[in-house]
Amino acid sequence: MEDRFVTIQEAYKSTGVSRSSIYHHCDNGVFLTKKAKKGTKLVRLRDVEAYSNTFGFGDAVDQKVMLLREEVEEKISKVEEEMEATSNLVNEFIAIAQLYDPKLSDPLFKELKNKGEGYKTILSAAVSELTFTSWDDNKINVWATLMKSITEVDLQRMLEVGLQNPWVPLLKLNLSMASFLSSKPSFHQSLVAKNLSTKLDTGRRNIRSAIALINMANRKSNTYAKRMSQLLVETRTIGDAMDDFVIHHYKDNSLRALF
Structure with a gap:
């Protein structure tokens, strides 16, 4: 199955992990990234999802x-x-x-x-x-x-x-x-x-x-x-x-x- 890459905003909406955290882990190489044709940074969604599941984001963020x-x-x-x-x-x-x-x-x-x-x-x-x-x-x-x-x-x-x-x-x-x-x-x-x-x-x-x-x-x-x-x-x-x-x-x- 092909990895899905999305924008930082889309990853945030999908997982609840904050944009600043996603940027931080992209810069540190924790999340795999690539650039779109227009230069936009994309992040591999399953990396962010795994991070969210491990550290309990999403619905638990507000609490x-x-x-x-x-x-x-x-x-x-x-x-x-x-x-x-x-x-x-x-x-x-x-x-x-x-x-x-x-x-x-x-x-x-x-x-x-x-x-x-x-x-x-x-x-x-x-x-x-x-x-x-x-x-x-x-x-x-x-x-x-x-x-x-x-x-x-x-x-x-x-x-x-x-x-x-x-x-x-x-x-x-x-x-x-x-x-x-x-x-x-x-x-x-x-x-x-x-x-x-x-x-x-x-x-x-x-x-x-x-x-x-x-x-x-x-x-x-x-x-x-x-x-x-x-x-x-x-x-x-x-x-x-x-x-x-x-x-x-x-x-x-x-x-x-x-x-």
């Missing part, structure tokens, strides 16, 4: 398109919900921060608010604006208020960002959360369990460092936290700062087991 559209719409909806939650967090931070430092009003936070950026950007920017060169009461109060205004789920996501990016200034957040975490023992313990098993060694060491700082702050005084903040600014990484702190400024050698 697939509908399912795909529903999936896309669901994803868009989730993104919109997350952006709204993120935007609320930005607004909350702006309101809190401006109570203590009116200079934090623009343009950085307005830009974040308009873009609805994610936790990483928000908190990196926030930490950069509230650099702990000194732990004055205003800055401590800003963070304390912020910590009380967000949920533990929010906090967990922030910490996960810090674990994934252990070199960014966001890790300073771990230090500023000391009093907040120590006031929630159950959450503190789950955090320890989660991060002791993580594969990110650098991130794990940083979280352990923050936990060690919490323990020291509970047993001693805020002097340790103040000294930690100074070392953090000097060394740029919380892990190195904790090493320096433990070795040179804290006499309890048992703490070294944390690192």
